[in-house]
Amino acid sequence: MTLDGNKAEDKILTTIQQEYKILAEYKMIEAEKIGGIYVIFFFMLTVWYGVLFVRQGFYAEGVFRFNMLLPDKYPDDKTVPTIIFQNEIYHPLICPFTGTLDLSHAFPQWRCGEDHIWQLLKYMQYIFNEPLDCVRLTNITKWLNSEAFELISQNRAGFITKVKDCVNSSKEHVYDKPPTDDPHYITFDEYNEEVHGPIKQRIREGKDPMPGSTATGPKGLSWVKPGEFTPLSLE
Secondary structure (H helix, E strand, C coil), X not given: CCHHHHHHHHHHHXXXXXXXXXXXXXXXXXXXXXXXXXXXXXXXXXXXXXXXXXXXXXXXXXXXXXXXXXXCCCCCCCCCCEEEECCCCCCCCECCXXXXXXXXXXXXXXXXXXXXXXXXXXXXXXXXXXXXXXXXXXXXXXCCCHHHHHHHHHCHHHHHHHHHHHHHHHXXXXXXXXXXXXXXXXXXXXXXXXXXXXXXXXXXXXXXXXXXXXXXXXXXCCEEECCCCEEECCC
8 A cells, every 4th residue: 555545544544533532522512411502513523503592690591603613633632612602792701893702711722531512511601601700700811802891890780781782682683594504503493383382292291292203312402482582392
């Protein structure tokens, strides 16, 4: 076999190993059952789509979409994955221009085998549930949104008003047309009693949402509660 042939085989093996590791990360997320966060990856595996339903705190009822980009050599790379929100979000740790979440203080560098995507998602959930703790406990000298930092520190009522505006905006755009033709992108349809009513009833009864299905394992999200944007699913 030629040297080029060996290199090609090595590249294929490396790709297969990387795909296996990423799929293993996805299985970890399923096992952790992180409430209110839903993710799915693009066929490239390094591009993930996600939606965060905030269930408590100042950002409660917010429905925030995000993309997660894994480094080309993930997880054998010290580069931390990138999270970019698609909504305009008012938060000290989120850039108001790019939507990028600052992860540098929580994950200075990625430690293969120690850091996992589910931990990153849990942290993302935490910054929305406990923004005051983020400000008090995070030792940051330069915030991505300095205005939000100053407001939450000095004028909490003003900060809450800004947050409610972005929460309301997020709810108004839940049913927007996807910005991509990628079938993996997470979308939502408005509630239709004729279509979703029977599925809702089957889930409440602990039955398979789709009669006749032979699928096994946990069942996922089937619809969003009308008027409240609350995700309903089997636990």
